[in-house]
Amino acid sequence: MSKTLPPSALRRVHHVALNVHSMEASRHFYGTILGLRELQGSDIPATLIDLVAAGKVANFVTPDGTVIDLFYEPDLSPPNPDPQRQFTRANHLAFDIAPELFDEAVAVLRDNGVPIDHGPVSRPTGRGIYCYDPDGFMVEIRCDPQ
Structure with a gap:
């Protein structure tokens, strides 16, 4: 019999990382349209400071503390029109x-x-x-x- 994690081991979603074609449009959507707070200054994770400064990553936080990381991928192809292929924009889902x-x-x-x-x-x-x-x-x- 295979081992399994206990039901309470995964405590919450830590962050969701999305690849985006246009950082400007995505920042507008998540920050302005949806009203999520963009992490600034000392709120930016230390490992992402240089990427944020270079415009390659932007971080937003939901009211419950879940972080949405946007990764700039300018050569990203358009999303697949087939809904069965819906993960074309996502990078990964992280559990804490x-x-x-x-x-x-x-x-x-x-x-x-x-x-x-x-x-x-x-x-x-x-x-x-x-x-x-x-x-x-x-x-x-x-x-x-x-």
């Missing part, structure tokens, strides 16, 4: 987990033969592993530093 459960999550992914894209990786913002769901959509499981 307690640091003490991170290694167990990695073991569960491997035990279940989940395809791993890369990781585990360690960064100043914590640890993460990137894998694919059954449809090929990238999912990250990450934790804050201990």
Whole structure:
């Protein structure tokens, strides 16, 4: 029998990362039209400061604290008109987990033969592993530093 994570192990969605063709249009949509707060100054994650300054990333936060990261991809092709191919704009979905459960999550992914894209990786913002769901959509499981 394969190991599984307990129902409460994944605590919340940490962030959603989207590839965008036009940073200007996307910032207008998320910030002005939808009214999400754009992270500025010290609110920008340390690992993204240079990318934000270069105009390659913008970060917005929902009222519940979920971060929407926009990654500028100027050569991005138009979205697929087939709704079955809806993930053409998304980069990955990230779930937050307690640091003490991170290694167990990695073991569960491997035990279940989940395809791993890369990781585990360690960064100043914590640890993460990137894998694919059954449809090929990238999912990250990450934790804050201990």
